[in-house]
């Protein structure tokens with residue numbers, strides 16, 4: 001497991017007005033690549049690389065699915081809730097194959113982080129890293145090494 005020492009402190013990622021205008025901002029927080037998203041009056045932060053195969057979530061569209069705002073990964077269109085990092089998929093009941101597909105949850109797959117605004121400055125605090133989440137792999141040194149070899 002990676003060391004988590006010191007990662008609990010918040011890190012300045014940009015000016016509130018700038019992020020509201022651009023709606024997206026990528027940043028490195030304690031060595032972790034995150035995207036800060038401003039949408040409908042709220043800030044969100046999550047790991048920037050998609051839990052499925054490392055896709056660039058900062059380039060994804062936002063859709064509302066089942067009343068939850070989701071980022072849609074531009075690579076394979078996985079839907080991830082902005083607030084919780086939950087992976088959503090459409091499932092069909094095999095006992096009733098003619099019924100329409102329903103949105104279901106895979107559970108939390110993408111690590112989300114806390115965003116705070118103080119005096120017009122936006123800060124991100126990483127979530128508790130002690131328990132692994134799927135998107136962690138795309139923040140790892142192992143993954144960075146595979147990119148260098150590609």
Ligand code: FES
Pocket residue numbers: 050051052053054055073074075076077078
């Ligand atoms: Fe995001 Fe595949 S990398 S859906």
